[in-house]
Amino acid sequence: MKAEIISIGTEILLGDIVNTNAQFLSKELAVLGIDVYFQAVVGDNAERLLQVISAAYENSDMIITTGGLGPTFDDLTKETAAKYFGLDMEFNEWAYKRIEKYFRRIGRELTENNKKQAYVPKGSIVMQNSRGTAPGVIIEKDGKIFVMLPGPPHEMETMFKEQVRPFLEEKQEYTFVSRIMRIADVGESNMETRVRDMVENMENPTVAPYAKPTESFLRITAKAKDAEEANRLIDPVAQEIRNRFGDAVYAEGETTMEEVVGKLLMEKNLKTAVAESLTGGLVSAALINNAGISSVFMEGIVAYSNEAKIRLLGVNPETIEKFGAVSEACAMEMAKGAAERSGCRIGLSTTGIAGPDGGTDEKPVGTVYVGVYADGKNYAEKLSFSGTRERIRNRSVYSALNILRKEILDIG
Amino acid sequence: MKAEIISIGTEILLGDIVNTNAQFLSKELAVLGIDVYFQAVVGDNAERLLQVISAAYENSDMIITTGGLGPTFDDLTKETAAKYFGLDMEFNEWAYKRIEKYFRRIGRELTENNKKQAYVPKGSIVMQNSRGTAPGVIIEKDGKIFVMLPGPPHEMETMFKEQVRPFLEEKQEYTFVSRIMRIADVGESNMETRVRDMVENMENPTVAPYAKPTESFLRITAKAKDAEEANRLIDPVAQEIRNRFGDAVYAEGETTMEEVVGKLLMEKNLKTAVAESLTGGLVSAALINNAGISSVFMEGIVAYSNEAKIRLLGVNPETIEKFGAVSEACAMEMAKGAAERSGCRIGLSTTGIAGPDGGTDEKPVGTVYVGVYADGKNYAEKLSFSGTRERIRNRSVYSALNILRKEILDIG
Numbered sequence: 001m002k003a004e005i006i007s008i009g010t011e012i013l014l015g016d017i018v019n020t021n022a023q024f025l026s027k028e029l030a031v032l033g034i035d036v037y038f039q040a041v042v043g044d045n046a047e048r049l050l051q052v053i054s055a056a057y058e059n060s061d062m063i064i065t066t067g068g069l070g071p072t073f074d075d076l077t078k079e080t081a082a083k084y085f086g087l088d089m090e091f092n093e094w095a096y097k098r099i100e101k102y103f104r105r106i107g108r109e110l111t112e113n114n115k116k117q118a119y120v121p122k123g124s125i126v127m128q129n130s131r132g133t134a135p136g137v138i139i140e141k142d143g144k145i146f147v148m149l150p151g152p153p154h155e156m157e158t159m160f161k162e163q164v165r166p167f168l169e170e171k172q173e174y175t176f177v178s179r180i181m182r183i184a185d186v187g188e189s190n191m192e193t194r195v196r197d198m199v200e201n202m203e204n205p206t207v208a209p210y211a212k213p214t215e216s217f218l219r220i221t222a223k224a225k226d227a228e229e230a231n232r233l234i235d236p237v238a239q240e241i242r243n244r245f246g247d248a249v250y251a252e253g254e255t256t257m258e259e260v261v262g263k264l265l266m267e268k269n270l271k272t273a274v275a276e277s278l279t280g281g282l283v284s285a286a287l288i289n290n291a292g293i294s295s296v297f298m299e300g301i302v303a304y305s306n307e308a309k310i311r312l313l314g315v316n317p318e319t320i321e322k323f324g325a326v327s328e329a330c331a332m333e334m335a336k337g338a339a340e341r342s343g344c345r346i347g348l349s350t351t352g353i354a355g356p357d358g359g360t361d362e363k364p365v366g367t368v369y370v371g372v373y374a375d376g377k378n379y380a381e382k383l384s385f386s387g388t389r390e391r392i393r394n395r396s397v398y399s400a401l402n403i404l405r406k407e408i409l410d411i412g
Numbered sequence: 413m414k415a416e417i418i419s420i421g422t423e424i425l426l427g428d429i430v431n432t433n434a435q436f437l438s439k440e441l442a443v444l445g446i447d448v449y450f451q452a453v454v455g456d457n458a459e460r461l462l463q464v465i466s467a468a469y470e471n472s473d474m475i476i477t478t479g480g481l482g483p484t485f486d487d488l489t490k491e492t493a494a495k496y497f498g499l500d501m502e503f504n505e506w507a508y509k510r511i512e513k514y515f516r517r518i519g520r521e522l523t524e525n526n527k528k529q530a531y532v533p534k535g536s537i538v539m540q541n542s543r544g545t546a547p548g549v550i551i552e553k554d555g556k557i558f559v560m561l562p563g564p565p566h567e568m569e570t571m572f573k574e575q576v577r578p579f580l581e582e583k584q585e586y587t588f589v590s591r592i593m594r595i596a597d598v599g600e601s602n603m604e605t606r607v608r609d610m611v612e613n614m615e616n617p618t619v620a621p622y623a624k625p626t627e628s629f630l631r632i633t634a635k636a637k638d639a640e641e642a643n644r645l646i647d648p649v650a651q652e653i654r655n656r657f658g659d660a661v662y663a664e665g666e667t668t669m670e671e672v673v674g675k676l677l678m679e680k681n682l683k684t685a686v687a688e689s690l691t692g693g694l695v696s697a698a699l700i701n702n703a704g705i706s707s708v709f710m711e712g713i714v715a716y717s718n719e720a721k722i723r724l725l726g727v728n729p730e731t732i733e734k735f736g737a738v739s740e741a742c743a744m745e746m747a748k749g750a751a752e753r754s755g756c757r758i759g760l761s762t763t764g765i766a767g768p769d770g771g772t773d774e775k776p777v778g779t780v781y782v783g784v785y786a787d788g789k790n791y792a793e794k795l796s797f798s799g800t801r802e803r804i805r806n807r808s809v810y811s812a813l814n815i816l817r818k819e820i821l822d823i824g
Contacts, residue, residue, distance in 0.1 A: 013448045015439030016622060020430055022453070027427030036425045037460055041434070041451035048449055055467060106798075210428065274714070280700030281693025284714040288692030291768060291801060293716075299724060300714030302686070302696040308711035308754065312724070342720065356703060389703060 001034045001172070004056040008067035008077055009151055010043040021066040021149075021156055028160060032168055033176040033223065034062070044074040053084050061144060064164075067151030069134035071113035077148050078137055082121035085141050089119045095126050095135040102133055127163045131155040138167065145171075174223050177230035181218045181241050182251040184402040191216045194244055198237070205233050207241075215257070215398065247406060261401045262290030264408055265297070270346045274300040275313050275338035277325065278352035278368060282397045298342045303334065313337030326351050326363055331371030331380035339373040347373035348404050349380075350396055354389045366392050370400045374407050413446045413583070416468040420479035420489055421563055422455040433478040433561075433568055440572060444580055445588040445635060446474070456486040465496050473556060476576075479563030481546035483525035489560050490549055494533035497553050501531045507538050507547040514545055539575045543567040550579065557583075586635045589642035593630045593653050594663045596814040603628045606656055610649070617645050619653075626810040627669070659818060673813045674702030676820055677709070682758050686712040687725050687750035689737065690764035690780060694809045710754045715746065725749030738763050738775055743783030743792035751785040759785035760816050761792075762808055766801045778804050782812045786819050 005025050011017050022039045029036050038059060042052045049068070056063045068077030082089050096118035103110045120126050120137050127136035132155040139146040147164055149156045169175060183191060191209055192199070195218060198207040205222035220237050224230035242249050251260045265272055265287075274284045274297075284300030287293055301312050306325055309315040314337040315330060323329045331351050339347030352368030359365035364384075371380040383399055385392045417437050423429050434451045441448050450471060454464045461480070468475045480489030494501050508530035515522045532538050532549050539548035544567040551558040559576055561568045581587060595603055600623035604611070607630060610619040617634035632649050636642035654661050663672045677684055677699075686696045686709075696712030699705055713724050718737055721727040726749040727742060735741045743763050751759030764780030771777035778799070783792040795811055797804045 012435075013438055013451065014442050015435045015437070018430055018432055018435040019451075023424075023427045023430040025427070026425055030426050037455060037457075038464070039425065039431075039453035043449060045449075051471075052450070059463075276693070279697070281688070281696030281712050281714065284693030284716075285691070285697060288714075288716065289802070298717045299720035300693050300712075300716070301724075302693065302700075302712030302714070304696075304700065304706055304712070305710045311754075312711060312713075342723075390701070 001062060002060045003029055003034050003036050003062040003064060004060040005029075005036060005039045006049075006052055006056060006063060006065045007039070007041045008044065008049060008065055009041075012041050013043050020153055021151070024153070024157055025064055025066070025160070028165065029064075031176050031178050031221070032165070033172060033174060034168070044068060044076065046076050046080050049076065049080045050084060053080065057084075057144065062147065063144070064147045064149065066149045066156050069117065069136070069148060069150045071111070071117050071133070075116075078119070078121060081137075081139060081146055081148060085121065085139055085146070087121040087123065087139070087141075090122045092118050092120050092126050092135070095120065095128075098128050098135065099133050102129075125167075127159055129155055129159055130162070131158050136163065138164075174225065175227055175230060176221055176223050177227050177234065178219050178221045179231075179234050179238060179252055180254070181220065181238060181245075181249055182255070182257075183216050183218065183245055183248050184250045184257065184398075184405075185248045186216060186245065188216045191218070191245075195241070198240070202237070205230075205237055207237065247409060250402065250405060257398055257401045257405070258286040258289055261405050261408075262287055262293050264405060265346070266290070266292060266295060268408060268411060269296060270408060270411065271296050271298055271342075271344040272346040272348065273298050273338035273342040273344040275309075275334040275347065275349040275371075276300065276302050277304060277309070277334070277350060278354055279350045279393050279397050279400070280304065282393060283348065283350060283400055286397055286401065298344050299338075301338055309334060312341075314341060324363070326353055326367060326369065328369055328371075328380040328382060331369035332373075332378050333371075335371035335373040335380070336378050345375050346404070346408065347371070348400060350400050352383075352392070352396060354392045356389060368392070368396045368399070370396070370403050372403060372407050374411065377407075413474060414472045415441055415446050415448050415474040415476060416472040417441075417448060417451045418461075418464055418468060418475060418477045419451070419453045419563075420456065420461060420477055421453075424453050425455050432565055433563070436565070436569055437476055437478070437572065440577065441476075443588050443590055444577070444584055445586060446580070446584070456480060456488065458488050458492050461488065461492045462496060465492065469496075469556065474559065475556070476559045476561065478561045478568050481529065481548070481560060481562045483523070483529050483545070487528075490531070490533060493549075493551060493558055493560060497533065497551060497558070499533040499535065499551070499553075502534045504530050504532050504538050504547070507532065507540075510540050510547065511545050514541075537579075539571055541567055541571055542574065543570050548575065550576075587638060587642060588633055588635050589639050589646065590631050590633045591643075591646050591650060592665060593632065593650060593657075593661055594667070594669075595628050595630065595657055595660050596662045596669065596810075596817075597660045598628060598657065600628045603630070603657075607653070610652070614649070617642075617649050619649065626807055659821060662814065662817060669810055669813045669817070670698040670701055673817050673820075674699055674705050676817060677758070678702070678704060678707060680820060680823060681708060682820060682823065683708050683710055683754075683756040684758040684760065685710050685750035685754040685756040687721075687746040687759065687761040687783075688712065688714050689716060689721070689746070689762060690766055691762045691805050691809050691812070692716065694805060695760065695762060695812055698809055698813065710756050711750075713750055721746060724753075726753065736775070738765055738779060738781065740781055740783075740792040740794060743781035744785075744790050745783075747783035747785040747792070748790050757787050758816070758820065759783070760812060762812050764795075764804070764808060766804050768801060780804070780808045780811070782808070782815050784815060784819050786823065789819075 125138040222230040222233040334349035335347035349371035355365035537550040634642040634645040746761035747759035761783035767777035
């Protein structure tokens with residue numbers, strides 16, 4: 001099956017927002033084994049929208065649009081699609097009830113405009129919007145599928161996952177299942193070298209390497225009659241990757257380093273304190289993204305000044321004088337001080353030079369120490385990063401969490 | 413002038429990257445007064461690329477492509493464009509010398525493939541790539557302009573700014589200058605109501621409202637012969653907006669709330685301590701994004717547990733028992749404790765319920781208190797937000813910084 005994605009909205013053409021919807025849908029369709037040969041963006045204009053739909057109709061078996069389902073007069077996706085397919089618009093009682101219910105829930109008044117959102121092309125499938133007011137619509141006609149989704153990303157993504165994906169899975173003879181193997185500590189080219197044989201020679205499943213600024217990952221994709229069979233094909237490949245990379249494989253599937261570490265801390269009930277200089281609160285903020293973390297995350301100290309390191313963490317002034325605040329010894333004392341003063345089993349610290357100024361020959365910008373304290377054990381790791389202030393700090397957060405992860409993997 | 417942006421690259425169609433190039437170019441063209449009615453994305457495939465170029469040619473006076481200028485066989489933008497316009501490809505000595513020089517500079521070996529990058533359609537304008545190897549190309553033919561830019565964003569953006577923008581400015585009789593008025597504290601619809609007369613009636617400059625998840629802003633855009641004249645037109649409108657919104661206008665132009673507050677603290681040399689519960693380190697991290705902030709930012713306390721609020725910030729246990737940790741009194745004591753214990757003039761605190769659990773009838777999820785301490789003055793503001801955990805926390809960071817901004821505006 002060939003699909004085209006059409007994003008509707010003048011704000012994209014003006015550059016006010018970046019088109020993340022098209023990326024999300026492209027990724028989802030790739031996993032379903034549906035080819036996307038074109039993406040298009042068009043404004044809130046009936047004539048030009050009709051032109052884009054006509055072209056897409058020639059090229060593709062399926063069109064997916066995002067946007068233009070809102071309550072105002074310039075939201076005209078459904079009306080334009082109905083016109084193109086020669087369908088009348090009709091009032092959908094079910095959709096209207098859902099919209100009413102949504103407004104009651106958020107405690108806002110329904111306006112006459114919102115009634116417009118309950119009109120859909122005759123004979124189409126109506127999809128409830130669990131995150132907003134605009135229902136989605138699917139038209140199936142003449143062997144073509146036309147899917148209309150709302151523009152706000154959280155509404156669109158939820159509707160796709162809950163309703164469009166199952167609908168499309170039924171259409172496909174084969175299903176494609178992907179599993180992401182998340183690998184920390186290993187650079188992109190190193191990772192690629194170690195799996196080149198798999199990437200080049202395997203056909204089903206396939207293995208493909210990806211790299212983001214902070215981490216690399218491998219995607220295993222299997223084509224099979226159903227998900228169960230696909231997973232049976234994937235399992236031994238995943239095992240082989242775990243064998244090759246050991247505990248550098250920090251997770252499988254959709255998750256993040258902060259979620260993995262947060263869960264480990266909660267499962268093992270490890271009370272934790274964080275002491276940050278370089279990362280300025282980002283390590284604490286990352287851990288606190290986990291709901292329920294208050295059972296183990298006790299406190300974070302952003303000790304930016306030397307005085308704060310001494311007073312709040314008990315760092316020895318002589319350590320700072322002798323080795324500097326950016327040093328192995330200081331990182332160790334920060335982690336230990338944070339843990340001991342709060343009565344926690346775990347302490348984690350960062351200190352370093354984020355730049356753009358402050359670097360020296362001996363400690364250039366990007367020099368980072370991560371300190372760990374765990375049940376009496378105390379050490380620090382030296383790292384070096386390049387790039388902007390923001391990048392150095394973000395990579396430091398990720399690495400600090402990964403260092404902690406490896407430390408606590410075997411703690412009972 | 414009407415333009416269409418074509419992004420070329422299979423990685424966009426697979427959803428592996430988000431198309432930031434199209435956003436960048438759309439924004440730039442809007443400022444130049446060039447209308448973008450369509451954007452398209454197509455893979456590294458000659459036939460489909462030709463199809464997209466043909467359609468764009470019908471609709472537009474100018475086509476700008478990104479991508480497909482690399483050294484490999486599937487980079488075929490220039491070849492396809494040459495074919496479309498009936499031009500031969502020719503070797504460009506100047507471009508080749510530039511590529512050689514680039515490789516010498518980064519200390520890498522030039523391959524035979526890179527020679528391909530020096531071939532351009534006959535008679536075209538060749539643009540040097542100061543950030544990479546692929547030269548850019550402009551074809552002017554039959555009253556149409558065809559601009560080809562490299563795909564990597566930093567190469568593309570630099571080439572556009574240095575070479576394409578001046579080229580286009582000469583074509584345009586008028587220049588367009590925009591100024592963004594950043595407004596905090598005022599909801600989107602409230603803001604719109606207060607400037608509706610300007611939005612509806614003004615022609616040059618125009619005033620347009622925008623809203624992002626955390627803030628709203630107004631964009632004033634003037635059309636004039638040059639930037640100086642445009643700014644003369646903008647100035648009184650900017651003044652009128654400042655009159656209407658007072659100190660809710662927190663900045664003009666490209667900046668952020670954290671930058672504005674960081675600069676104010678540094679200019680006024682106000683030593684600051686932060687105490688965070690709800691925001692878990694994000695307020696500290698936001699301030700620390702400012703280079704040089706270490707002169708005034710002393711420390712941050714992420715006091716997630718009640719015990720930490722008491723021990724590290726000196727919050728009275730009775731306050732927590734009587735009013736709860738999420739209360740006006742607790743927020744006030746947190747801010748005061750952070751400032752007093754570190755000897756700072758300024759203390760800022762957050763406490764609240766980020767959800768998804770933990771809400772009550774009296775204090776539902778989204779209830780937030782921001783505490784301020786400034787030279788002995790001590791108070792807290794109650795806010796309420798809706799949405800996800802992440803959204804509630806991000807809005808709280810922004811609001812806390814804005815509350816601090818207003819407090820310190822008049823401090824000497």
